Amino acid sequence: MMSRSCRYYAALLLLLGxxxxxxxxxxxxxxxxxxxxxxPASAAVDGKLGEWAHVPVSxxxxxxxxxxxxxxxxxxxxxxxSLRCGRVAGKPDLYFLIVVKDSILLSREAHYWVExxxxxxxxxxxxxxxxxxxxxxxxxxxxxxxxxxxxxxRPLCMNATPTLVANNVARPWKLDYACVPIEGGVAYEIxxxxxxxxxxxKDDLHAADLPPVIGFDIGVGDLDSPVILRAATWNNLEIFYxxxxxxxxxxxxxxxxxxxxxxxxVPRGKAVPIKTLEQLYGAKPTARQVVKCxxxxxxxQLADLVRWAVIQGVxxxxxxxxxxxxxxxxxxxxxxxxxxxxxxxxxxAVRLAVRQTYARHDRATPTALMLAxxxxxxxxxxxxxxxxxxxxxxxxxxxxxTAQVLEQCGTAEDVKTxxxxxxxxxxxLAACTDADSPANKQRKAVYExxxxxxxxxxxxxxxx
Numbered sequence: 001m002m003s004r005s006c007r008y009y010a011a012l013l014l015l016l017g018x019x020x021x022x023x024x025x026x027x028x029x030x031x032x033x034x035x036x037x038x039x040p041a042s043a044a045v046d047g048k049l050g051e052w053a054h055v056p057v058s059x060x061x062x063x064x065x066x067x068x069x070x071x072x073x074x075x076x077x078x079x080x081x082s083l084r085c086g087r088v089a090g091k092p093d094l095y096f097l098i099v100v101k102d103s104i105l106l107s108r109e110a111h112y113w114v115e116x117x118x119x120x121x122x123x124x125x126x127x128x129x130x131x132x133x134x135x136x137x138x139x140x141x142x143x144x145x146x147x148x149x150x151x152x153x154r155p156l157c158m159n160a161t162p163t164l165v166a167n168n169v170a171r172p173w174k175l176d177y178a179c180v181p182i183e184g185g186v187a188y189e190i191x192x193x194x195x196x197x198x199x200x201x202k203d204d205l206h207a208a209d210l211p212p213v214i215g216f217d218i219g220v221g222d223l224d225s226p227v228i229l230r231a232a233t234w235n236n237l238e239i240f241y242x243x244x245x246x247x248x249x250x251x252x253x254x255x256x257x258x259x260x261x262x263x264x265x266v267p268r269g270k271a272v273p274i275k276t277l278e279q280l281y282g283a284k285p286t287a288r289q290v291v292k293c294x295x296x297x298x299x300x301q302l303a304d305l306v307r308w309a310v311i312q313g314v315x316x317x318x319x320x321x322x323x324x325x326x327x328x329x330x331x332x333x334x335x336x337x338x339x340x341x342x343x344x345x346x347x348x349a350v351r352l353a354v355r356q357t358y359a360r361h362d363r364a365t366p367t368a369l370m371l372a373x374x375x376x377x378x379x380x381x382x383x384x385x386x387x388x389x390x391x392x393x394x395x396x397x398x399x400x401x402t403a404q405v406l407e408q409c410g411t412a413e414d415v416k417t418x419x420x421x422x423x424x425x426x427x428x429l430a431a432c433t434d435a436d437s438p439a440n441k442q443r444k445a446v447y448e449x450x451x452x453x454x455x456x457x458x459x460x461x462x463x464x
Contacts, residue, residue: 033258039086047178053271092194107160116223124215159342217256277308302332325356337371358386366395373401
């Protein structure tokens with residue numbers, strides 16, 4: 001990961017007009033052009049995804065974390081993105097299939113943009129024209145290119161429906177999209193209406209078709225925790241990724257890559273279909289179906305079925321949760337807890353899920369423990385048995401949410417428990433060989449700030 005001083009010299013080299021990549025293995029956004037492929041005339045934004053089965057991936061491993069020094073991020077179950085691009089012969093429309101693998105999808109209504117898990121698309125129709133006229137335009141820090149259209153797309157998840165927003169430039173442009181749940185995440189099927197773009201920019205483009213290459217990038221916002229961690233200038237409010245990265249300007253990318261608008265023939269080869277959860281589990285999953293699959297599906301697939309069932313309105317009641325939390329299915333239990341955190345229809349079901357998560361806390365995922373704590377806190381369940389052990393958990397989200405629960409339902413005796421936990425955690429951190437690393441300094445700050453706050457609140461509440 002690039003240090004602050006390295007970032008300074010990287011920016012200096014750019015300003016001097018010299019070649020410099022933001023991270024090892026990074027593509028040069030000035031010369032990289034992503035391919036686009038021929039789609040059949042029947043292509044449609046319908047969420048069925050069949051027309052993409054033979055289309056090669058244009059980009060799938062060039063994810064950068066723009067708010068963490070533009071470092072390469074290896075694909076994982078937490079975040080992985082693949083992009084396919086297509087065009088139908090004789091039409092100026094651009095089609096995209098963007099698959100986002102994300103084990104925890106969080107979203108909510110927002111006043112202006114989309115947050116916290118979302119997709120952004122950036123289109124610059126004048127990139128090549130501007131480069132020909134002014135080769136050094138990218139060297140201007142925080143330069144916002146004119147005619148750079150930006151769209152924000154919210155996914156379909158357990159607590160939110162798809163929503164589209166656009167910046168001022170892109171508002172006259174038409175964009176259709178369908179977001180469908182797939183194994184381990186969601187797929188966005190998108191069509192940018194090229195005719196609407198050409199009509200809007202006709203005075204400047206003077207063309208009947210799109211330029212051969214346009215500026216292009218995607219952004220992926222990812223928030224895996226409702227528990228906010230803060231330490232000095234660091235927080236976990238949101239991580240933001242791009243294919244090309246742009247640390248100079250987070251809001252409006254300058255160092256995006258290019259996208260060819262001239263379609264290539266789809267190469268012959270074995271089809272790689274992308275299965276939607278509807279195709280895998282049916283359009284109307286039932287609670288009985290979920291229970292039946294507890295001992296037949298792998299854990300990750302059962303988690304997908306739980307997610308799909310909740311999206312389709314299946315309530316998580318005690319009849320479903322009892323066998324689910326009795327089985328060794330931590331990912332599926334995490335999915336159920338996330339659904340309960342959003343919907344909370346039945347207090348007895350929530351209590352059952354939290355109690356069972358605490359009883360088997362050594363087998364639960366950190367996210368499941370965090371969600372159990374939040375449900376315990378916000379629904380005033382006052383379940384305390386597992387809290388002393390969870391206070392020592394390595395995951396900061398679990399630690400912070402446990403301390404918050406103890407503030408609310410702890411006893412005077414828990415003051416001693418909290419002091420002992422504080423001393424243990426800080427001593428363990430001090431004994432680390434890398435105790436002075438930035439990550440451990442952030443951890444220490446979180447410990448100290450949270451213990452000070454929680455101890456003060458607990459002492460006040462339990463004082464005679």
